[in-house]
Amino acid sequence: MATDTHAAEAVSAPGMPQLDFTNWGNQIFWLLVTLVVIYFVLSRIALPRIAAVLAERQGTITNDIAAAEELKAKAVEAEEAYNKALTDARAEAQRIVAETKAEIQADLDAATAKADAEISAKAAESQKVISDIRAGAVDSIKEVAADTAKDIVAALGGKADAKSVKAAVEARMKG
Amino acid sequence: MEGQLAHIGAGLAGLGTGLAALGVGNVAANYLSGALRNPSAAASQTATLFIGIAFAEALGIFSFLVALLLMFAV
Amino acid sequence: MASEAHGADEGGLVFHPMDQFELKSVFGDGPIGMFTISNATIWMALAIICVVIMMVLGSSRRAIVPGRAQSIAELAYGFIYKMVEDVAGKDAVKFFPYIMTLFMFIVFANFLGLIPMAFTTTAHFAVTVVLALLVFLTVTAVGFIKNGTKFLALFWVSSAPLALRPVLAVIEIISYFVRPVSHSIRLAGNVMAGHAVIKVFAAFAAALVVKEIPTAVGAIVTPLSILGITALYALEVLVAFIQAYVFAILTCVYLRDALHPSH
Numbered sequence: 001m002a003t004d005t006h007a008a009e010a011v012s013a014p015g016m017p018q019l020d021f022t023n024w025g026n027q028i029f030w031l032l033v034t035l036v037v038i039y040f041v042l043s044r045i046a047l048p049r050i051a052a053v054l055a056e057r058q059g060t061i062t063n064d065i066a067a068a069e070e071l072k073a074k075a076v077e078a079e080e081a082y083n084k085a086l087t088d089a090r091a092e093a094q095r096i097v098a099e100t101k102a103e104i105q106a107d108l109d110a111a112t113a114k115a116d117a118e119i120s121a122k123a124a125e126s127q128k129v130i131s132d133i134r135a136g137a138v139d140s141i142k143e144v145a146a147d148t149a150k151d152i153v154a155a156l157g158g159k160a161d162a163k164s165v166k167a168a169v170e171a172r173m174k175g
Numbered sequence: 176m177e178g179q180l181a182h183i184g185a186g187l188a189g190l191g192t193g194l195a196a197l198g199v200g201n202v203a204a205n206y207l208s209g210a211l212r213n214p215s216a217a218a219s220q221t222a223t224l225f226i227g228i229a230f231a232e233a234l235g236i237f238s239f240l241v242a243l244l245l246m247f248a249v
Numbered sequence: 250m251a252s253e254a255h256g257a258d259e260g261g262l263v264f265h266p267m268d269q270f271e272l273k274s275v276f277g278d279g280p281i282g283m284f285t286i287s288n289a290t291i292w293m294a295l296a297i298i299c300v301v302i303m304m305v306l307g308s309s310r311r312a313i314v315p316g317r318a319q320s321i322a323e324l325a326y327g328f329i330y331k332m333v334e335d336v337a338g339k340d341a342v343k344f345f346p347y348i349m350t351l352f353m354f355i356v357f358a359n360f361l362g363l364i365p366m367a368f369t370t371t372a373h374f375a376v377t378v379v380l381a382l383l384v385f386l387t388v389t390a391v392g393f394i395k396n397g398t399k400f401l402a403l404f405w406v407s408s409a410p411l412a413l414r415p416v417l418a419v420i421e422i423i424s425y426f427v428r429p430v431s432h433s434i435r436l437a438g439n440v441m442a443g444h445a446v447i448k449v450f451a452a453f454a455a456a457l458v459v460k461e462i463p464t465a466v467g468a469i470v471t472p473l474s475i476l477g478i479t480a481l482y483a484l485e486v487l488v489a490f491i492q493a494y495v496f497a498i499l500t501c502v503y504l505r506d507a508l509h510p511s512h
Contacts, residue, residue, distance in 0.1 A: 015247025017270040018374045018441070025283040026272065026290075027375040034293040035383075038300050038354050043346035046304035050326045053311050053319070060313055222336055222498055229495040233431045236438035243445075247267060 138173075145169045178249075185245035188238045195235020202227040261461040264452045266445035270372055288368040289376075296357040296370070304353070325353070329497065336501035341508055347387070348504075351380060352497040359440060359489035363482070371492075372441040374433060381433035384500045392507035403510040432499060439492050443485040450477045 017023075146169045150162065206224045210217035275286045307322035315323055329352055333345050355371055362369025370376050392400040404421040406414055453474035457467035 016243060016267055017272060018372070018437070019244075019248055020272070023272040023281045023287070024375040026281050026285055026287055027370070027373055028379050029283050030287070030290045030293050031370070031376050031379050034297055035350060035354060035380075037297050039346060039350040041297070041301055042304060042349055042353065046308060046322070047326065047346055047349065049308050049311065050304070050323055053308065053313070053315075054323065054326070057313050222332065225491065225495055225498060226502060229435060229499065230431075232439070233435040236435055236442065237431075239442050240434060240438050243267075243441075 142166075142169060142173065145173070181245045181249045185242040188242040188245060191238025191241070192235045195232055195238065198231035198234070199228050202231050261459050262452050262455060264449060266448035266452075269444060269448060270369070270441065272368075289370050289373070292358070292361055292368045292370050295361055296354055299357045299361065300353045325349075332498060333501055336498060337504040338508055341501065341504050344387075344391075344504060348497050348500055351384070351500060352493055355380070355436065355496055356490060356493035359493055360486075362440065362444065363485055363489055369440055369444055372437055372444060374437050377433035377437040378429070380436070380496070381429040384432065384503060385429040388500075388503040388507045391504065392510060395508060396510055400507070400510050403506055407511075428503065432496070436492050436496055439488055443481065443488055447478055447481050447485065450474045450481060454478065 146162070146166050149165050149169055153159075153165065202224065206217075206220070206227075210220070272281055272287050272289055274281055275288060275291060279285070281287055303318075303325070304322050307318035310316060310319060312319055326349075329349050330342075330345055333341055333348055337344070358369065358371040358376075361367055362371065392403070396402075404418045404425065406417045406421065409417050451474070454471050456462050456470040456474070457464070459467070462470075
């Protein structure tokens with residue numbers, strides 16, 4: 001064991017090494033050297049570097065957040081544009097539908113009017129033909145009636161001139 | 176004889192260490208009871224806790240030092 | 250001494266809890282002068298190397314997404330920076346490198362001291378007194394430069410009744426000058442106490458192999474002391490960090506007093 005060496009040292013060593021003021025100078029000197037070295041290492045190299053890294057990270061985070069917000073705004077904008085385009089398209093479609101409808105209506109109206117005109121023209125023609133026919137028929141009847149009346153008068157022994165017979169038939173037909 | 180008296184004195188001074196332990200325990204206990212009542216304020220007061228413990232403990236260390244001096248330096 | 254109380258002879262258990270703090274010259278056996286390379290020098294140099302590895306090499310990649318080493322460096326940076334900002338105020342940020350230096354040195358000196366057979370520089374009053382005096386002188390100088398004579402308002406408690414103020418002023422002045430004492434002794438005392446107690450337990454752990462102690466006693470004492478060493482070691486790891494933290498935070502508190510002396 002180390003008992004013997006310890007015992008040998010204990011005889012010569014003072015009670016508390018901390019209170020042995022002869023070696024304070026040594027410790028104080030080297031402590032000051034140590035502190036100065038650590039101070040310069042920290043304040044010149046380590047701390048500015050870490051501060052820069054932390055600031056950079058903070059900046060990156062802030063930038064990223066800003067970029068994300070920008071992208072979000074862009075997305076909102078895009079959505080608005082899309083919605084606008086959609087409503088525009090809908091309105092356009094409606095317009096086209098209305099226009100087409102109007103056009104078709106106009107065509108239809110024109111066609112109807114034409115057809116009506118044709119129909120009325122045909123009807124007028126037919127009317128004329130009918131009235132012609134009727135007039136023809138009346139004339140024929142008048143002739144036949146006059147002939148018949150003359151024949152009847154002749155048969156009865158009378159002498160009837162064509163002129164008075166005709167007037168009598170006409171008077172009769174009017175009545 | 177004188178050396179033996181010094182050792183007795185060292186033992187008596189050593190009592191101070193235990194008494195300082197009471198003080199440190201008191202600080203910690205009061206901190207804990209306060210922290211449990213208001214946990215949201217606890218985190219901001221840990222520094223104060225350590226300062227309190229340090230002050231309480233310093234006196235115990237003084238008595239320990241007196242004991243050491245009596246043991247080794249007298 | 251203690252071995253006698255245990256009932257063993259001079260050849261029994263040997264307690265030398267303070268031997269670990271002895272300063273030795275590394276090259277040769279000569280007396281330790283001011284510039285001798287001593288074991289304290291070696292362990293301080295190791296602390297510098299650790300700080301460089303952690304803070305400089307750790308951050309050398311400058312990655313936006315930090316790796317493991319860089320995360321640790323940034324964590325230490327953020328921890329101390331936030332502490333300075335919260336405790337000492339925003340205008341104390343220019344003292345941040347100074348407080349960071351103190352914290353990094355103390356924390357690495359403490360942790361390196363926990364390596365078995367290591368020399369703990371922060372267990373020496375020579376070291377902690379210098380550290381505390383540096384803080385004290387800085388704080389006092391900053392107080393007078395920033396506030397002029399208004400800094401003396403720190404001692405004149407304007408919220409107290411007028412009759413009490415002179416008494417309080419005396420107390421405040423005393424407590425102001427006791428600051429470096431408690432500041433240094435707290436650190437050195439804590440570290441020294443832990444190490445010395447571990448050493449005492451280590452001496453007890455030899456009970457099983459010491460001839461003068463019955464094996465039955467040794468069989469109980471040795472495992473218990475090894476358990477005690479383990480538990481104390483864990484406590485010391487905690488203390489190593491907390492004392493560095495406390496030293497730094499008290500520096501911040503003193504700095505706040507210097508920057509804003511009004512109560």
